[in-house]
Amino acid sequence: MVAHHKNLNYLADWLGLTVVGELEPKPGMEPTASHLAGLLDVLKATPARMVLRAAYEPPKASEWLTSRASIPAVELPYTVGGSAGAKDLFGLFDDTLNRLLQAAP
Amino acid sequence: MTLDGLQPTILLPALVAGLLVLATHIPLGREVLRRGIIFIDLAIAQIAGLGIVIASALGFEVGGWRAQVSAVIAALTGALCLRWMEKKTPEHLEAVIGVSFVAAACAAIVVMSHDPHAGEHLQELLVGQILWTTWAGLLPLALVTAGVLAGWFGLNLKASPLGFYLLFALTITASVQVVGVYLVFASLIVPALAAGGRLIRAGAIGSAGYVLGLLASGLFDLPAGAAIVLALVGVATLGGKAAPKIEHR
Numbered sequence: 001m002v003a004h005h006k007n008l009n010y011l012a013d014w015l016g017l018t019v020v021g022e023l024e025p026k027p028g029m030e031p032t033a034s035h036l037a038g039l040l041d042v043l044k045a046t047p048a049r050m051v052l053r054a055a056y057e058p059p060k061a062s063e064w065l066t067s068r069a070s071i072p073a074v075e076l077p078y079t080v081g082g083s084a085g086a087k088d089l090f091g092l093f094d095d096t097l098n099r100l101l102q103a104a105p
Numbered sequence: 106m107t108l109d110g111l112q113p114t115i116l117l118p119a120l121v122a123g124l125l126v127l128a129t130h131i132p133l134g135r136e137v138l139r140r141g142i143i144f145i146d147l148a149i150a151q152i153a154g155l156g157i158v159i160a161s162a163l164g165f166e167v168g169g170w171r172a173q174v175s176a177v178i179a180a181l182t183g184a185l186c187l188r189w190m191e192k193k194t195p196e197h198l199e200a201v202i203g204v205s206f207v208a209a210a211c212a213a214i215v216v217m218s219h220d221p222h223a224g225e226h227l228q229e230l231l232v233g234q235i236l237w238t239t240w241a242g243l244l245p246l247a248l249v250t251a252g253v254l255a256g257w258f259g260l261n262l263k264a265s266p267l268g269f270y271l272l273f274a275l276t277i278t279a280s281v282q283v284v285g286v287y288l289v290f291a292s293l294i295v296p297a298l299a300a301g302g303r304l305i306r307a308g309a310i311g312s313a314g315y316v317l318g319l320l321a322s323g324l325f326d327l328p329a330g331a332a333i334v335l336a337l338v339g340v341a342t343l344g345g346k347a348a349p350k351i352e353h354r
């Protein structure tokens with residue numbers, strides 16, 4: 001899958017997911033056109049099943065990739081309080097797993 | 106330098122977004138320069154951002170129509186207040202604009218401190234996201250551009266100060282969400298300033314800036330929005346002459 005920024009490595013490691021690329025390499029700084037071109041090339045070789053972002057990250061980048069690569073965009077709570085379902089640590093994990101499973105049954 | 110970085114599917118929507126922005130910002134920018142209220146776009150953009158932050162804090166989905174309405178209402182209110190200040194104390198107008206900018210930014214910070222989602226949106230406004238433009242996403246901007254140009258030239262709203270402020274607020278609210286506040290400022294001021302108020306020449310300078318900036322982003326791995334701003338300044342410096350045709354009050 002593609003991440004908005006490289007902050008999901010622990011999650012990916014735990015679940016056995018592979019992060020093939022990221023949308024915004026430097027947090028808060030817009031990407032370069034060549035980085036996005038490279039990302040699209042990588043996706044042609046190793047397609048991703050979804051694009052993930054933390055709740056605090058803006059949706060526009062994920063929407064761009066969704067319209068281009070036809071893969072679902074998933075917003076993960078990332079911390080307790082990041083979503084209505086993530087009220088405590090258990091809720092955080094449950095909500096995260098639910099969202100991932102919904103996007104890739 | 107790499108040619109692989111140039112992909113039309115990425116660069117073309119961004120370029121069209123830039124041209125749409127230039128279409129409204131050059132005539133409006135000429136008026137801004139004439140009135141001597143250079144930083145009004147920063148203030149209005151920040152006020153529109155405040156509108157979005159408030160909408161998010163109220164629980165509305167950012168990107169949804171309620172947030173957009175909130176941004177437009179905020180921007181129009183801000184513009185009307187500035188128009189009123191222009192009538193009351195014209196000599197202090199630029200100072201009031203500066204104060205509005207800072208006040209709106211800090212009001213947004215205060216509102217954001219209680220909403221985990223809202224912070225990212227304000228940062229988005231500043232940093233700019235021109236490369237995230239999709240063809241479908243250009244439609245709202247195209248409609249606003251057409252509407253504003255129709256009002257500006259067709260209905261001759263540029264003749265009335267109120268018309269100017271209202272159209273300005275609408276345009277800035279739309280464009281700042283597509284290209285970010287630095288590009289809005291640069292598109293508004295740089296081509297009109299360099300071309301001495303001549304529209305066609307300003308259009309050429311602006312378009313060249315956007316094309317070169319996007320090419321530079323693809324070829325030299327540079328952040329797109331920032332590269333375009335620098336390209337605009339570069340093209341304007343080389344190709345423009347600030348002819349004394351802009352009358353100041």
